[in-house]
Amino acid sequence: MKRVILKATGILVLAAMLTGCGTTAATDTAATSAAAAENATSAVAAATSQAAEAASTAEAAKKSNVTITFGTHQSGLPTSGVVQDLAADFEKETGIKVDFQVTPDDQWRDLLKTKLDSGEAYDIMCVDADPLSLVSRINPEQNCVDLSDQEWVSRMDPLVLPDVTVNGKVYGVQFPGTRISACVYNKDIYQKLGLSVPKTYKDFKANCQKILDSGITPMYEGCQNGWHQVLPVFETGSYYSLLYDNLYEKLNKNEMHITDIKEMKEILEEMKECADAGYFGQDFLSQTVEGGVDAFGTGEAAMMYQSMDFIDQVEEAYPDMKGKMGIFCLPWADNQSVSVNPTNNAYFINKNSKYIDECKQFLNFLARPENLQKRLDGGGITSVCWPEIPSKERPEVQEYMKSLPQGLVMQVGVSYIDPQWMDVGKDIDAMYSGTMTPDEVFQNIEKRRNEQAELQNDPAWAK
Amino acid sequence: MNLNKRYPSYMAAGAFVLFAVLVFFPGILGIFYSFTNWNSYSSDIRFVGMKNYAKAFSNTEGYTGYIINTLLFTLFTTLLKTILGILLALLFNGTWVRGNHVHRMIIFSPQVMSYLIVGLVFKSLLNPSHGFVNVFLKWCGLGFLAQSWLSKPGLAFASVVLVDTWKGVGYIMMVVLAGLQVISTSYYEAASMDGASFWQQTRYITMPLLAPVLINVTVLNLTYGFRVFDIIYSLTHGGPGHATEVLNTAVYAEFAKGNYAMGTALSSILFVFVMSISYFLLKAMDVKEEADENA
């Protein structure tokens, strides 16, 4: 195929040069020199492509010389590289090479959508999977291979299956388990300042002020990544659900509106208040979430809202911090409940892939018990959604979860929240820098929901 | 001899065909879609007339703000690059400075960095707590000048403009320099004899002769400015909030949302903008050229 096209390229150029000049002998020079140039060009092209092919064949000559492409976003792969390690093991065993293509988070959804729309996507796709937006994101019935008959389906946590299922058919495999986030705090600093864990927003504010007065940043915040600042708004979903009966269902049926949740607006106002008071430090708009590890390890910051593997990360980088971190429920708007997020990214196989069998082999390989264990031990997660592998959740976390009422985070239970996550992040930045009011941010969430619903022809909005 | 025979049009065919197939046709198709409800959720595409355009100008989405930002960005970068470029070119055209070529080379060199890299590097240099700029200012005892360069609304916009100038001015300088070197020295000799100062010479000889080059440069700067995306995307992502958002970042955001029709509508507005401005400048150039030919 390549050759044919190269020739076509040549012809295009040559045709342009030859058509008119063929009659006169003198034009030969022109034609030859152009032809020579073009030959040289295609020779280089052929040489490089051959070299590349030769390289990949040599590596995989043992069993198979298939390379499957694995498209993912940055946070789809744990930074420890454990998935790549597993893929290397897989290659050793089968000869099938997995070619990882990592795209930055913010570009991933758009890129994947464009690729799927034109029918040219990766063999395996790593996609954030939740029952509400899966169809709009990748439309599995049209684009993905039905995996319902695979052996591992029965071993996966039944609670997670809905995330990767459309109309009764399973299309994907998920590995990371349920996540919760909470406020991680430095026990030493709390003790030194004689503070106790806050149960109300008022207490929380008072604590922040005392920590700030002692010269420490009370709360670490990193807005650079674009998503962290949004967590308080939607991960307080369990609290909203306690206050309003059947909230999520009513929101999805368009019987209630985001603007009916007064507490959400209250939280936005409180966030603004804390930012203005300096509780997030001075530079939180240019800080990254990853920077939290250092800020915590060096004692520059006393608290951070994070998922539980954060504690592991800090302990690994700063062994001194072992046992010095505790968690509590961040009392935005006096919230005292835990929001659970059972969804995560999952792997799907492209229906148009030439190597469907090889892709299935890879997923089967990842789903083997010993590899599940390896994945869990590889870091980045505290549990896998496979009941056969025991969770590594800390006892204090398990206790914390039992001590408070639980609910689902909003982005998993309510439609059109997750797709606008990054937009809300930008609005919140604008609120912090003074160009938007909390109320405007609040109203925008409702507005974007209506827009998305209209775009997707949601029947609940048609009325 | 017949012009058509001497300069046969088929010689333009290669460029024409390649352009038509891979740029014009998809581009026009895109513009056509801006009058529909095309999106990534359904395959049923319906004609909706001017609805998307009405929305773009109604300011419910803050697009008018983005349009203003785009205009301001274009205005400031064009002015800065042109003025600085001319000054630098004048400086290096003379013999005042030692190591002329080395300096020239250094000032041009950011041109070879991709925007992706420029964004990454400056994000780190401008970091308020440990970035080079603030650390350096504090070291000089100018700590009060240290700022959150990329996260205060007005300042972020200025930073983006300055970084873009940093990257682009070298190219403009080179172009102007090339223009200067073609101007015959006899003009200046005559002027010197009449006792004209350097600035007088610049004003009355250099600038008029440089006019065609400057038009060229302005076209390049304007078309770049209107379509700017990479540098903003990699430096601020349109933030803080929406302070540095421009038309092309909005186009990008609409595509990311799956609202393809709105995205193409916005980029079509941009197309019309750039096209009309380029048209006037090109016309000006044409008129000038014809005047020269007749002279």
Next chain:
Amino acid sequence: MKTRKIFTRILLNLVTILLSLIFVTPMLVIFINSFKSASESNTMSLKLPSKWILDNYFIVAERGKITVSLMNSLLYAVCSAALILILVAMAAFVLSRNRSRLNRFIYYFIILGIAMPVSNVPLMKVMKTLHIINTRPGIILLYAAINIPISLFIVFGFVGSIPKDIDEAAILDGCTPMQLFTNIILHMLKPALVTIFVLNVMGVWNDFTMPLYYLDRSDKWPMTLAVYNFFGMYERQYNLVSADIVLTMCPVLLIFILGQKYIVGGISAGAVKG
């Protein structure tokens, strides 16, 4: 009078040195950081590394698939620039010389492309229909097509500065149009052609969005995309990222140093008649 002159001279030199420093510092910072350890490079500063670590470069070369992506980058940049050069030179020549109604239309039609937005989805469909999506020739043709308008704009202006008398003389000597073009015009266009060649090589070298959409396998990726991918995986290791940046910049810098004379010469010479 004389002291004033000397004073101005010193002042100008100082200003220039200061300016050059502003321009060179960011690159210096990258260069220095590429030799630091991961923790040292956390703060990107001009402080020299406590120990110069050359290993960073080897790590990057190995993990960043440098050789394959370097070859790809060269291939895409050089081939597309060469293609543009041939097509645009011919087009500019006839379009500028023979301002017929049709040619004027063709010229403005192509120039229109400077402003034309790239629509990824339709473009993808077109490339798929032509069977050139995900292929090396495909991306080369695409780059050439996208950069034709601005290149034509530059060369077109230059052709105007070549006196028409030359054509007359050549034709009288019995040259065919093609001979006239290859033997005479092409040589006189050299400065402008080198300019667009260098500009296009640099443009293609630095682009990373096109391969993201139009190439599907990482062994076809050019260097920028490899770097991009590298950022994705090693975001917090600025030392490695810096080394990668240095490696990507070197070849273009080299091209620039070699072609500097022509870049300066070409671009605007056409517009100024000295």
